[in-house]
Amino acid sequence: MKKIHILVAALVLSFATSCKDQLDVKNPNQPTVSSANTESGIINFAQGAAYINGFKEIKTDLYDGVPGYFWSGAMGFHDLMGDIIGEEAANQFGNQIGAPDYVILDDGSKVVNPNAPNTQWALIRQVNVNSNQGSNPLFHEWWYMYSLNSQMNKVLALADQVSFTGDAKAKKATVQAWAYWWKGFAYSHIGSIYYAGIINNDANGTNNNYVTKEKLIEEANANLDKAASLLPAASADYTAIMSQLIPPFNQVGKGGVLTPDMWKRNINTLKARNLLVNTTVKTMTAAQWGQILTLATDGITATDNVFTGRSNQNGDFLSPTAGTVAAKATGDPSGGATYKISERLIQDFKTGDQRLANNFTQRATPWIGESSRGNAFNTRWALLDGGKKLAGVSTLSDRTPGATELYLAGSYEENELMKAEALINTGKIEDGLKSIDAVRKYQGAGLAAVAGTGLTLDQAKEELRRERRVGLAFRNLSFYDARRWGVIDDVSQGGGRKGAVVVDKAGKVSTNATINYNFLDYWDVPDNELKYNPAASGSAPTSNPKK
Numbered sequence: 002m003k004k005i006h007i008l009v010a011a012l013v014l015s016f017a018t019s020c021k022d023q024l025d026v027k028n029p030n031q032p033t034v035s036s037a038n039t040e041s042g043i044i045n046f047a048q049g050a051a052y053i054n055g056f057k058e059i060k061t062d063l064y065d066g067v068p069g070y071f072w073s074g075a076m077g078f079h080d081l082m083g084d085i086i087g088e089e090a091a092n093q094f095g096n097q098i099g100a101p102d103y104v105i106l107d108d109g110s111k112v113v114n115p116n117a118p119n120t121q122w123a124l125i126r127q128v129n130v131n132s133n134q135g136s137n138p139l140f141h142e143w144w145y146m147y148s149l150n151s152q153m154n155k156v157l158a159l160a161d162q163v164s165f166t167g168d169a170k171a172k173k174a175t176v177q178a179w180a181y182w183w184k185g186f187a188y189s190h191i192g193s194i195y196y197a198g199i200i201n202n203d204a205n206g207t208n209n210n211y212v213t214k215e216k217l218i219e220e221a222n223a224n225l226d227k228a229a230s231l232l233p234a235a236s237a238d239y240t241a242i243m244s245q246l247i248p249p250f251n252q253v254g255k256g257g258v259l260t261p262d263m264w265k266r267n268i269n270t271l272k273a274r275n276l277l278v279n280t281t282v283k284t285m286t287a288a289q290w291g292q293i294l295t296l297a298t299d300g301i302t303a304t305d306n307v308f309t310g311r312s313n314q315n316g317d318f319l320s321p322t323a324g325t326v327a328a329k330a331t332g333d334p335s336g337g338a339t340y341k342i343s344e345r346l347i348q349d350f351k352t353g354d355q356r357l358a359n360n361f362t363q364r365a366t367p368w369i370g371e372s373s374r375g376n377a378f379n380t381r382w383a384l385l386d387g388g389k390k391l392a393g394v395s396t397l398s399d400r401t402p403g404a405t406e407l408y409l410a411g412s413y414e415e416n417e418l419m420k421a422e423a424l425i426n427t428g429k430i431e432d433g434l435k436s437i438d439a440v441r442k443y444q445g446a447g448l449a450a451v452a453g454t455g456l457t458l459d460q461a462k463e464e465l466r467r468e469r470r471v472g473l474a475f476r477n478l479s480f481y482d483a484r485r486w487g488v489i490d491d492v493s494q495g496g497g498r499k500g501a502v503v504v505d506k507a508g509k510v511s512t513n514a515t516i517n518y519n520f521l522d523y524w525d526v527p528d529n530e531l532k533y534n535p536a537a538s539g540s541a542p543t544s545n546p547k548k
Contacts, residue, residue, distance in 0.1 A: 037155075040172070043163050044245045047156045047176055051183050052248060052318050055149030056310075063135030063144070067092035067339060069323050072310065072407060075141040076477045077326050077340065079194075082121075082489070082520055083479025084498075085470075086330050086340035087378025089370040093138045096374045097124050102491075102519040104376050104503055107511040112376045121520045122548065129525055131532035139527045142194060146187040150201065153180040153187075158204040171233040175242040178231040182268070185224035186410060189275050192217030193481065196523040196545040199534075211540035214523055218275050225268045232261040248318060254406050256309035263305045270300035270411030273419050278481035287427060294423035300416035303443060310407040312400075325407050327398040327475040333383045334368040341368065342382040344502040345516075349470040355447035356471065359394040360385055372506045377516060379504035394445035397475060414440045414472050422465050430461045437468050444472060489520040521545055 037046035056071040058064040067090050068074035074093070080086045081099030088095040102120050103113045118124050129139050157180045165172040191198045197211045200220050233239050243258045252258060259267065273296035280289060301307060312319040312328075323329055330340035342361065350357040367381045387404070388396040399405050408415075417436045424433035434452035441448050451464050469482055483489045490496025496518065503514040526543040536543050 037159050038162055040163055040165050043156065043159050043176060044242065046159065047153075047179055048246050048248065050152030050156055051149065051179075051246075052310075054152045055145060055183065055187070056318070059144070059148055063140075065092050065135055066323075068095055069320075069329060069339075071141070071145045072319065072325050073323060073329050075145060077329070078138055078142075079477045079480045080326050080340070080475065082518075083481075083483050084343050084345045084377075084516075084518075085474055085479045086326065086343055086346075087370075087375060087380065088340055089374045089378065090339060091374070093136055093141075094124060094128055095138070096378075097121070098138050099378075100375045101377055102517045104501075104517075105515040106503060106505055106509075107513050112505065114376055115373050116375070121518075125521055125524065129528050131528045134529065137527060137529060139195075139524050140529045142190060143198075143527045143530060146190045147199075147201070147207075150184050150187040151207075153184045154202055154204045156180040168233075168236060168238040171236055171238045172242050174231045174233045175239050176246075178228040178264070179246055181224045181228035181231065182264075185221045185228060185268075185271065188217050188221035188224060189271060192221055193275070193278055194524055195526060197526055197541045197543045207534065209534050209537040209540070211526065211536045211543050213541045214279070216541075218279055221275055222272050225272055229265050229268050232264055235260050235262075250313045250403060251309060251311050251318070253311055253403065254309065255305075255307050255408075255412075256311065256406065257306040259306045259308075263301075263307075266299060266301050266305055267307055267411055269296045270416045270419075273297045273300060274411065274415065274478075277419055277422070278478070278485060281485045281487065282426075283487065285426070290423045290427050293419055294427070297416050297420040297423065300419070301411050301413050302416075303413045303439075305413065307412055308409040310409055311403050312405060314402045319405075319407065321402040321405075322400045325398075325405060325475070326477070327384065328400055328405065330475075331384045331386050331398045331400060333364070334370075334380055338383070341370070341378050341380050342384055343378075344380055344382070344504060345498065346470065346474060347382050348502045349467045351448055351467065353448060354471070355391055355394045355445055356397075359388045359391040359445075360397045367504045367508045367510070369504070369506060369508055377503055379506065379508075381504060381510075391445070394447070408476055412473075412476065414443065415476065415478065417443075418465065418469050418472065421468075425458070425461045425465060430456065430458060434461055434464065437464055440468060440472050446472075483518070484520075484522050489518045489522065491519045492517040521547060 037043045058070060068077050078098055081088055081095060087099060090096060097116045098121065100114045100116060103111050105111050113119060118127055128137055157177060160173055160176050192214045196214055198217045199208060200212055201207045240258055247258060273293045276289060277293055310319050312321040312324050319325060326340060330338055330342060332338040334341040347361065361382050362385055364381050364383060367379055369379050384398050387399045387401065417440050421433040421436035431452055434456065438450045438452050487496050488498055498516045501514045501516050503511045523545050525545055531543060
């Protein structure tokens, strides 16, 4: 199987450049900046810049194999905070980053977070120090996404120096669109989780002008628009370039080469996400719902190819057994699965949902973790490897090499559910419910249609909430949703989750528990960056003022 062309080049973080001797890990047999001045060289460079620099380890002493690389580790934090999974292991404070402040059980007893400090807010302020290095949970997404952005800046600079064969204009535009797409992707991630960040479009170096998260999302969308404007018409030259940019083992299923029109729809879906997940439902205006609906209406369709990732035997991009959050949540919780399936995820499946039947099994007795590690992560459920093979039903995890399809950005289901939410919130309840039904049919849920059943606005919103939880499970959107819906807010401010299923440390199941998450909505800038790149005068605040 053809491997990804590995790129090892200059890293973006300021502190990394001060440790040059430790980072001299160039492989002379792989493409670097100096060898990327030919057509094949820049294609190899651009491929490695995305799949290796953006998503795999860069400096091994900062890597922790328990949570794993970007898609299993950094994205694992999202699913922990979104209550899709729990974690007993303390690596990178995974057992604390998703632990609620307290849980009130059915008998009225209050179980507080046993970790010290006892709130996620205090934890973040305590562990976000440079001396923690790779143990700082705030560090990893920042590292990966700025590495991705930095390397794409180099691709753009080099594209002007390369002589392309054939339709040179179309080929160059395709490479440039690739770079702007991934820059937009990177800024989307940074602006959707950090309170502030840096806009850096230089091929080398960085700056210390920190801007607000809102400015980062504006920059994300600007780069996505540049990508869309550069995409040439479909041609043999365009297809040839894209076939080389995307690793062959990713060009399976929905991961096939995107046509220019498909790519533009992928861009619209990501732009719709950027607006949706960074705006609380309470503050969303009719005009904003209209923007989301416009973008989603011209977003990813059921037949479009999208950007996906696959494992292979060598783990060139994803390890079959540990490359994704779902892979690391697969198996019995007592048998070595890093992540444990949340009771709240299972609770959100409707009775008779074939996706639940296909993907999960219930233990005879609950798994009870070490009580000093958390207060809400005990579970009766295990995620199955490969599912039960129910015909036409989606499978959440398959650790056979090449079997799992990881969505790197948007998907048809996400786009359709954004459309549904916009429709429901602008008075078109029935149309929104039809989109929810369409997603359930697409994934083989086997549920009766909800459109045409006379649901109220609140009932329709509940169908939407549940479907985003289960239909988009393991797609790294759960925390964004919990944030914008107010679930992560303190109970005193209308947040938390009531009527929750929780298993206590004795194995007793509560079905009407109250969970007070009280999580920080946007993370502070990692101290790993600020230590070596202090904010310039006039920069936006780098720490979330919420306390």
